[in-house]
Amino acid sequence: MNKTIFITGAAKRIGKEIALTFKELGWNIIIHYNSSKSDADNLADQINKDNPNSAKTVQGNLDVKEDVQKILNEVNDAFPSIDLLINNASTFYPTPIDEISEDHWEKLIGSNLKGPLFLIQGLKEKLKKSNGSIINITDTNLTKGVANYSIYSAAKAGLEAITKGLARELAPEIKVNAIAPGAMLEPPDVTWTEEQKNKVIETIPLKRMGSEKDIANAVKFLANSEYITGQTIKVDGGRSL
Numbered sequence: 001m002n003k004t005i006f007i008t009g010a011a012k013r014i015g016k017e018i019a020l021t022f023k024e025l026g027w028n029i030i031i032h033y034n035s036s037k038s039d040a041d042n043l044a045d046q047i048n049k050d051n052p053n054s055a056k057t058v059q060g061n062l063d064v065k066e067d068v069q070k071i072l073n074e075v076n077d078a079f080p081s082i083d084l085l086i087n088n089a090s091t092f093y094p095t096p097i098d099e100i101s102e103d104h105w106e107k108l109i110g111s112n113l114k115g116p117l118f119l120i121q122g123l124k125e126k127l128k129k130s131n132g133s134i135i136n137i138t139d140t141n142l143t144k145g146v147a148n149y150s151i152y153s154a155a156k157a158g159l160e161a162i163t164k165g166l167a168r169e170l171a172p173e174i175k176v177n178a179i180a181p182g183a184m185l186e187p188p189d190v191t192w193t194e195e196q197k198n199k200v201i202e203t204i205p206l207k208r209m210g211s212e213k214d215i216a217n218a219v220k221f222l223a224n225s226e227y228i229t230g231q232t233i234k235v236d237g238g239r240s241l
């Protein structure tokens with residue numbers, strides 16, 4: 001039986017590349033999206049053209065409890081097993097201390113911490129049955145402290161804490177790890193000037209921005225690893241050194 005990967009926020013960018021990487025491995029792919037319906041449908045069509053009936057889409061806002069339940073129901077019904085859950089979806093924007101509202105808190109915690117936790121809770125029985133894995137996508141920058149991003153950083157730090165706690169709690173059946181990307185892509189809807197890009201590259205020992213493929217390759221590595229749990233792999237070209 002083919003293995004199944006469920007990726008949140010998979011319609012575009014890093015999530016999409018993870019989906020395409022696992023398509024090459026012949027896995028079933030569950031593509032989650034929130035607002036990017038046409039991108040998600042196009043990706044599913046592209047995958048199903050090469051591997052018929054292997055890709056399905058599920059929609060939902062991870063900030064909303066009822067949506068998380070709907071996602072869980074659809075994911076549980078999509079394929080007989082779940083082997084790999086990738087908590088990739090994320091909201092990312094600055095929240096200077098004087099501008100923080102409860103709405104910012106709900107949005108940044110919802111997509112980056114609360115949603116992932118309840119997805120894990122809802123999928124753990126299936127993941128146990130398949131001796132599966134969970135990979136939480138965090139952020140290498142959070143360990144340094146980043147001005148104006150206190151809620152996002154807290155959410156990602158919380159996700160790393162959950163990674164360690166659940167690695168113990170869900171062992172030995174389920175492995176739980178995190179991947180912390182560095183500077184991979186410009187934030188969605190932002191285009192950096194060459195000067196801005198070069199300024200970032202100067203801070204990276206490997207002297208280039210990362211790519212979607214760098215993260216997808218790390219996911220593939222962890223998916224093949226039988227003896228790693230509770231770890232965060234920094235895929236950041238050495239930026240955090």
Ligand SMILES: NC(=O)c1ccc[n+]([C@@H]2O[C@H](COP(=O)([O-])OP(=O)(O)OC[C@H]3O[C@@H](n4cnc5c(N)ncnc54)[C@H](OP(=O)(O)O)[C@@H]3O)[C@@H](O)[C@H]2O)c1
Nearest residue numbers: 009013014033034035036061062088089090111181184185
């Ligand atoms: N890009 C980087 O350089 C970088 C650096 C450090 C860490 N990371 C982490 O790597 C992961 C992927 O990065 P990325 O840049 O590819 O992500 P992204 O484009 O910023 O976001 C991925 C998807 O998350 C979904 N999403 C956002 N809020 C949601 C919500 N409330 N409910 C459900 N889905 C929601 C969106 O889906 P829809 O479009 O369908 O609405 C979006 O397409 C993220 O966890 C990010 O924090 C990325």
